[in-house]
């Protein structure tokens with residue numbers, strides 16, 4: 001079993017085609033250890049995590065890429081996020097009466113959000129319906145229609161590991177029509193080879209072995225793999241900001257009823273506790289800084 005959590009970019013020499021292979025074990029296990037998810041939800045979380053990490057490596061700046069879906073099925077919401085191409089977290093909320101075999105997401109929509117550390121936030125929204133589409137086809141469609149980038153995506157997950165695999169025409173030759181006949185042949189050959197990848201290979205083989213097995217007749221250039229890990233972005237400061245949005249009156253009302261405000265991060269279970277003095281200090285500091 002491959003234990004390294006990483007994403008690896010590669011290029012096919014003399015073609016405008018690139019690829020990305022993302023494999024997750026420890027980071028995925030850590031997410032699963034936080035909540036007792038039903039098995040189909042575990043797999044879906046794995047696919048979303050692999051996809052978020054994989055797509056995150058295609059953006060050229062530091063920031064956060066998240067995939068968030070809201071559905072009318074048994075999973076009400078699910079999100080996976082990759083920050084600075086390395087820190088992953090994910091969370092799903094599902095109905096208490098979850099039953100295997102039913103529509104998991106049902107009809108809904110997915111948001112792909114890219115939030116650069118510096119600069120403007122970008123969001124694309126796509127409709128989903130998991131009775132006739134998978135996450136990989138939704139993402140392929142998104143690249144094809146919204147970004148005009150020809151893309152094939154394969155996602156795999158069981159209850160231990162997750163993997164994402166992508167073949168993409170380079171943005172320089174983004175539009176489908178710009179691929180001339182030679183490129184078209186390259187594209188079809190590479191996609192044909194890529195589509196022979198099995199779930200077992202994707203989830204268990206080391207990345208280089210896997211790529212060699214698929215593409216040994218091609219000239220493939222590998223970049224340095226980027227390590228991935230589970231890491232939550234919650235903090236005392238962010239939690240405090242969430243309390244400030246409640247307003248002082250409401251916050252103090254909760255403190256007077258409960259003695260304190262406890263906020264438990266759903267992603268990592270870190271607990272942040274605020275008593276009356278903390279709340280007053282928080283609002284005093286907030287109003288001071290907004291005056292200055």
Ligand SMILES: [Zn+2]
Pocket residue numbers: 232233234235265266267268269270
């Ligand atoms: Zn957290």
